[in-house]
Amino acid sequence: MEKRVFSWLYVYMVLAVLVLFAPYWLWWLKPETKLDLLIVDKTVPDRSYHEHQGLVWVLNQQKYVHGNGKRYKAARDYAGFAPKQDETYEVRPLPKEMARYDAVYIVDTYGVYEEEFVHKQTDGARAKVYGGLERQEMESLWRFARQGGKTLIAEFNSMAHPTEKEVRASFAQLFGLEWTGWIGRYFPDLNSQEVPVWVKENYKAQYGKAFSFRGPGMVLVDESDRLLVLDRRDLGGGGVMFSSTKAGEARWGGKMRTSYSYWFDIVKPLDERMVLATYTLSLSERGKEKLRAIGLPFSFPAVVRYETKTYQSYYFCGDYADQGELPSVYQTVGLDVWR
Incomplete structure (x- = not known):
């Protein structure tokens, strides 16, 4: 009886080890x-x-x-x-x-x-x-x-500063899009060291006062260093949301939705059907009005797929x-x- 119990215990231990290390040996079998x-x-x-x-x-x-x-x-x-x-x-x-x-x-x-x-x-x-x-x-x-x-x-x-404009235009043509000249990033705290020094210096030079923002916010910069800062009063309930489009869901076999909190650039595709995912900025009406004033959308491409007779390309706007x-x-x- 004890021998049978020991045998079953041994089997369970072996199975437990196999299950525990399954991700490892399955990788080697792949x-x-x-x-x-x-x-x-x-x-x-x-x-x-x-x-x-x-x-x-x-x-x-x-x-x-x-x-x-x-x-x-x-x-x-x-x-x-x-x-x-x-x-x-x-x-x-x-x-x-x-x-x-x-x-x-x-x-x-x-x-x-x-x-x-x-x-x-x-x-x-x-x-x-x-x-x-x-x-x-x-x-x-x-x-x-x-x-x-x-x-x-x-x-x-891959195409913003310091790439020259002529080369940038050729790059955009190759990837089937147009860059608006704007980049941006959401910061959980505008008072943190994550905000680059050049952003603070540009803000002071442009607005004549120190960069003294605190709390969550977004920084938008164009290719001529024009700066727009959106503080907590300009934000909605979140930061930047990455979401797959219907074309993206069909290509990836499922829906993708997650927050994104690093640098992005704002581009325009040659064809909206090429967009596989988008960014959506969470903004208050005050924040939306600021973007309207400079001609920027609240939602724009995050992944653009372009296809020709000879090649396909993907541009990740992040x-x-x-x-x-x-x-x-x-x-x-x-x-x-x-x-």
């Missing part, structure tokens, strides 16, 4: 998918690679590998600004021949500035070391798109791949959903 993705990131002031490490984590967690079978590494697998250990850097250009790639993901082209790279400060006056999308790079992206069957993905900031903190382990099924 087949790999080959994908040659070119990641472009010009905003790498240090070796944390925070602008594209979220993208690399997802690629590895979903078991995407290079065509040669190697897994993606944030420090190795990208073109752009590459800092070295001795506080020098190198620039990794776009490959001259891009035909072998299935897709290109432009994470960020804002660049690296002296305050971050040289002086190790996170804010202050902006003196560029390197950054902006260049004309020859734009030409390479067009050639890549025309090869047929390719995918282009980009997100904020800083989606930027992840400051990520789990050290990715070899687990379901961890992406939990996150």
Whole structure:
């Protein structure tokens, strides 16, 4: 009798261990998918690679590998600004021949500035070391798109400052949209250190008084540094809401709705049917009136998909791949959903 009880206890323990470690071994049983993705990131002031490490984590967690079978590494697998250990850097250009790639993901082209790279400060006056999308790079992206069957993905900031207007217009054409010139962000507290110094300096220069806001609010800035601050009196019951459209639900197989609290840009698609998700600003009537005065909508695209006979593109109107903190382990099924 005791032997039978012990046997069943042993079986239960084995089953418990299998269930406990199921996400781990299920990940190892999952087949790999080959994908040659070119990641472009010009905003790498240090070796944390925070602008594209979220993208690399997802690629590895979903078991995407290079065509040669190697897994993606944030420090190795990208073109752009590459800092070295001795506080020098190198620039990794776009490959001259891009035909072998299935897709290109432009994470960020804002660049690296002296305050971050040289002086190790996170804010202050902006003196560029390197950054902006260049004309020859734009030409390479067009050639890549025309090869047929390719995918282009980009997100904020890939075309705003410091990219020149001519290059920006070419980028917008490639992705089937138009930039209004405005960017913005919701802050849970306008008195926090999250609000950049340049926002406060611009506000004082524009309005002739100190930036003294407190509590939740939004900051909107255009390409000429014109600034609009919406404080708690201008807000409704929330901040910025990301919601899938009917086209997005059909493409993703379900509805998506969540709050978004980082930088976004306001764009116009060539065709409203291309919009897969939108942002909606939660505003009071006072706040809506302020946006009407400068010709901005309360709801605008968050994800735009553009398709031609030779390529498809996705533009994410936000800083989606930027992840400051990520789990050290990715070899687990379901961890992406939990996150």
